[in-house]
Amino acid sequence: MAVPVLDSDQLLAHLQGHRRLTRRTIALFPADQFTTFAVGGMRPFGAIARELLAMAGPFVKAFATDDWDQWDEDRTPIAQDVALAKWDENTALIDQHWPGLVAKGFTREITIFGQWPGTVRQHLFYVIDNEIHHRAQGFTYLRALGIEPPPFWER
Amino acid sequence: MAVPVLDSDQLLAHLQGHRRLTRRTIALFPADQFTTFAVGGMRPFGAIARELLAMAGPFVKAFATDDWDQWDEDRTPIAQDVALAKWDENTALIDQHWPGLVAKGFTREITIFGQWPGTVRQHLFYVIDNEIHHRAQGFTYLRALGIEPPPFWER
Numbered sequence: 001m002a003v004p005v006l007d008s009d010q011l012l013a014h015l016q017g018h019r020r021l022t023r024r025t026i027a028l029f030p031a032d033q034f035t036t037f038a039v040g041g042m043r044p045f046g047a048i049a050r051e052l053l054a055m056a057g058p059f060v061k062a063f064a065t066d067d068w069d070q071w072d073e074d075r076t077p078i079a080q081d082v083a084l085a086k087w088d089e090n091t092a093l094i095d096q097h098w099p100g101l102v103a104k105g106f107t108r109e110i111t112i113f114g115q116w117p118g119t120v121r122q123h124l125f126y127v128i129d130n131e132i133h134h135r136a137q138g139f140t141y142l143r144a145l146g147i148e149p150p151p152f153w154e155r
Numbered sequence: 156m157a158v159p160v161l162d163s164d165q166l167l168a169h170l171q172g173h174r175r176l177t178r179r180t181i182a183l184f185p186a187d188q189f190t191t192f193a194v195g196g197m198r199p200f201g202a203i204a205r206e207l208l209a210m211a212g213p214f215v216k217a218f219a220t221d222d223w224d225q226w227d228e229d230r231t232p233i234a235q236d237v238a239l240a241k242w243d244e245n246t247a248l249i250d251q252h253w254p255g256l257v258a259k260g261f262t263r264e265i266t267i268f269g270q271w272p273g274t275v276r277q278h279l280f281y282v283i284d285n286e287i288h289h290r291a292q293g294f295t296y297l298r299a300l301g302i303e304p305p306p307f308w309e310r
Contacts, residue, residue, distance in 0.1 A: 005261050005276055006161040014280065039194055040298030106160050121160055125169065126308070129287055133307060136291030143195030152288060153281070 008102045011124065016091065017155030018131055019056060022049075023087050024150040025138045026080065035077035037141055045138045046077030052134060053083065055127050057090030059112075063120050064100030068113065163257045166279065171246065172310030173283055174211060177204075177290045178242050179305040181235060183297055190232035192296055200293045201232030207289060208238065210282050212245030214267075218275050219255030223268065 006014075026034070026049055035046035054072040062068045078086075106121040118126070139149040161169075181189070181204055190201035209227040217223045233241075261276040273281070294304040 001257075002162040002164040003257055003261070004159045004161075005163055005166050006159075007157040008160055009157040010276075011160050018284075039295055040300075042295070042298055102156075102158055106158070121165075129173075130307070132284055132287040133291040133294075136288040137295055139288075140194055140197070140292055140295040143197055145195075152285070 008098075008106070012094075012098050015056065015124070015128055016094065018128055018135075019087070019091060019094075021150060021152070021155055022052060022131055022135045022138075023084065025135050025142070026083055026087065028142055028147055028150065029080060029138075030145070030147075031080045033141075033145060034080040034083075037145060039141060039144055042137065043075070044077050045141055046080065046083065047075050048134045048137060049083045049087075050075055050078045052131050053078070053086050053090060056131065057093040059123065059127055060094045060101055061097045063110070063123070064097035064104065066104075071113070163253075163261070167249070167253050170211065170279070170283055171249065173286055173290075174242070174246060174249075176305060176307070176310055177207060177286055177293075178239065180290050180293045180297070181238050181242065183302055183305065184235060184293075185300070186235045188296075188300060189235040189238075192300060194296060194299055197292065198230070199232050200296055201235065201238065202230050203289045203292060204238045204242075205230055205233045207286050208233070208241050208245060211286065212248040214278065214282055215249045215256055216252045218265070218278075219252035219259065221259075226268070 026045070029037075029045055033044075034049075035044050038044045050072070058070060058072075101120070104120075106119060106124070108120050109117065110120060110123065111117045112123065116123070116126075139152075142149045181200070184192075184200055188199075189204075190199055193199045205227070213225060213227075256275070259275075261274065261279070263275050264272065265275060265278065266272040267278065271278070271281075294307075297304045
């Protein structure tokens, strides 16, 4: 029989913990390499950071408000100092809108932008998994640049 | 107030879904590159796969049985066909021991190998996060080899 494993406070801590590690990863890049360096024809980390900024914060807000109007689809690499400032704004946005999201529940089915179906829970795990995945790409870039990434287990 | 988000059936599906994606990633490497190719002085994916094989399956079994004697600390790159065969063994091992793990609960505190403290829940999320993280390193290797990785969202 299934038993409960994770509650909404623990999920918020999990999300924000991963986001703190991503912030440290962003901060470790030399500013010029943040928007230019890449491996294997992939995107620079400044483009990846822009994608991540368009997901966790805006999604949590939209799950709480059901307003999906604002969506940054631009994937032009963002400057490192701008990325860090927006990161902190999104951290506050997530904390602000989390109670509203929790109140509406995790089992609602939402098709995001008419393209991605799933429950709120599934979307949130996708946001976290996608951030872990792309941050690891950033770790690889840092190693290729001779820079030690932050410890993965520190949140 | 905190509300339940994820139950034990959903966590098992989440874990096995990620493991299916990692299996497809392993299978996409040319056999020789699996044990030799790397970027930025990091380990080849055959060494990473060996680490992943030492975690998800053995940890689930040990959480169910409290027997931590068997632990592969060897990180010599493993051959691709051996990795895939062991992967399938571990998939079955996880399904077999999951009910025993669930029966003992997710909130027990366990210090693994006297080094890593945490609850069973925290350890399991670490196992999944670590697998997503290192698999992404494999995605980067595949791209650098000119090979298209599997779609991240397919599990």
